[in-house]
Amino acid sequence: MTPQETAHRVIAANNYLTLATADGDGHPWASPVFYTPDGDDFYWVSRPTSTHSRNLAERPEVAIVIYNSQVPLGAAEAVYLTAHAEQVGAQDLSRCAQLYSSRLPEQTVFEPEQLQDPADFRLYRARAVEASVLLNDGGPDLRVPISLRADS
Numbered sequence: 812m813t814p815q816e817t818a819h820r821v822i823a824a825n826n827y828l829t830l831a832t833a834d835g836d837g838h839p840w841a842s843p844v845f846y847t848p849d850g851d852d853f854y855w856v857s858r859p860t861s862t863h864s865r866n867l868a869e870r871p872e873v874a875i876v877i878y879n880s881q882v883p884l885g886a887a888e889a890v891y892l893t894a895h896a897e898q899v900g901a902q903d904l905s906r907c908a909q910l911y912s913s914r915l916p917e918q919t920v921f922e923p924e925q926l927q928d929p930a931d932f933r934l935y936r937a938r939a940v941e942a943s944v945l946l947n948d949g950g951p952d953l954r955v956p957i958s959l960r961a962d963s
């Protein structure tokens with residue numbers, strides 16, 4: 812399996828990513844969020860008042876890791892991303908809400924009106940700038956740069 816195939820398998824097999832943000836002063840914050848992937852885009856729903864949402868309103872650069880925490884010691888696989896994150900704008904909200912909801916159970920589908928004022932939640936997107944995958948070859952952890960695009 813290629814590093815890119817490993818990354819796609821890890822991304823598809825997991826439901827949560829860890830989103831690392833920082834506030835305007837650089838104080839870090841990490842949050843697990845349920846996500847839907849789409850190529851090099853990752854979508855999640857959060858309250859705009861949550862710490863990570865407020866942080867990325869000030870500083871859109873984020874780091875992301877996706878991994879299976881249930882594997883035995885020495886068998887870890889992870890995908891690491893640096894990304895630019897933002898709240899999905901009105902022009903893309905309908906399409907992106909449908910995409911995000913495609914991975915959710917039917918009873919928890921988000922309609923666009925549930926993701927804008929006066930509702931409590933917003934839809935966010937992180938677009939990967941760089942990606943790498945953690946490979947375990949019996950030695951020290953090894954991160955291999957990859958492209959998330961299927962055509963690469």
